[in-house]
Amino acid sequence: MSTQDNNNSADGAPDTEISYSDAIDYWTTVPATVDGVLGGFGHTSLPRTDVRGSLQFIRSVRRKVLAFDALAGDAAVVKRGCDVGAGIGRVTRDVLTQVCDKVDLVEPVIPFADQIAVELAHAGAAEKLGDVHRVGMQDFFPAKNSYMLVWCQWCLGQLKDTDLVAFLVRCSEALVEGGLIFVKENNTSTDEDEFDSTDSSVTRSDSSFRSIFHMAGLELLVTEIQHGLPAGLYPVRSYALRPYSYHTS
Numbered sequence: 001m002s003t004q005d006n007n008n009s010a011d012g013a014p015d016t017e018i019s020y021s022d023a024i025d026y027w028t029t030v031p032a033t034v035d036g037v038l039g040g041f042g043h044t045s046l047p048r049t050d051v052r053g054s055l056q057f058i059r060s061v062r063r064k065v066l067a068f069d070a071l072a073g074d075a076a077v078v079k080r081g082c083d084v085g086a087g088i089g090r091v092t093r094d095v096l097t098q099v100c101d102k103v104d105l106v107e108p109v110i111p112f113a114d115q116i117a118v119e120l121a122h123a124g125a126a127e128k129l130g131d132v133h134r135v136g137m138q139d140f141f142p143a144k145n146s147y148m149l150v151w152c153q154w155c156l157g158q159l160k161d162t163d164l165v166a167f168l169v170r171c172s173e174a175l176v177e178g179g180l181i182f183v184k185e186n187n188t189s190t191d192e193d194e195f196d197s198t199d200s201s202v203t204r205s206d207s208s209f210r211s212i213f214h215m216a217g218l219e220l221l222v223t224e225i226q227h228g229l230p231a232g233l234y235p236v237r238s239y240a241l242r243p244y245s246y247h248t249s
């Protein structure tokens with residue numbers, strides 16, 4: 001997870017600097033722990049604040065988006081979620097198991113992917129574990145009409161812009177009617193995107209995200225800043241999105 005201290009801008013569009021293999025090499029050296037996936041902030045207030053904020057954001061989205069609320073509250077359907085760039089399954093363990101019946105996860109780093117079942121078993125949520133896809137988002141082709149929600153947190157910066165647009169289009173096709181894509185990511189404090197050579201990722205501005213969502217045919221329904229995070233981190237923003245085609249289908 002990038003902090004404001006380790007960005008390293010270069011000439012040209014920052015996302016052209018991304019190397020998918022360099023990213024995997026970096027993350028493979030990181031311990032398969034909460035502290036590892038949170039860039040050394042695992043023992044601060046960050047994990048608890050993040051989880052509380054995400055649950056609060058989902059409640060706020062349910063109040064504002066009635067079709068999603070109806071879907072999330074429907075006891076008759078199996079509510080399937082997808083956690084992408086899932087790391088060791090921290091978000092699934094602490095957030096998604098509270099709103100989904102089953103969660104599939106996408107995580108290309110093998111030690112992280114191996115740890116997911118362990119984390120869910122420790123949390124007493126093993127029965128909620130769906131499929132663990134050990135691929136990068138750029139190579140993930142979800143089945144259509146599958147998910148109540150797709151959750152993308154602190155991972156979309158690993159994708160180049162064109163791959164990110166294509167990935168979000170595939171995710172929107174994977175939603176069931178009324179389903180949403182949730183994005184929770186760092187924003188730069190300026191209007192510029194910044195390349196981070198540590199994990200070969202890009203931190204995007206809020207306006208870059210909005211333009212990418214638009215290109216992917218996604219309507220931004222609700223967005224909020226995460227408050228209460230430790231100093232030194234980028235601003236963190238949550239977005240709830242649905243395909244524009246939802247209105248015409």
Ligand SMILES: C[S@@+](CC[C@H](N)C(=O)[O-])C[C@H]1O[C@@H](n2cnc3c(N)ncnc32)[C@H](O)[C@@H]1O
Nearest residue numbers: 001027085086087090109136137153154155158
């Ligand atoms: C900062 S961690 C966040 C993990 C998790 N989302 C969380 O919030 O706990 C970034 C994650 O993105 C994963 N990642 C890196 N490149 C990826 C790619 N191309 N596709 C999917 N995930 C990727 C890393 O292995 C790592 O698990």
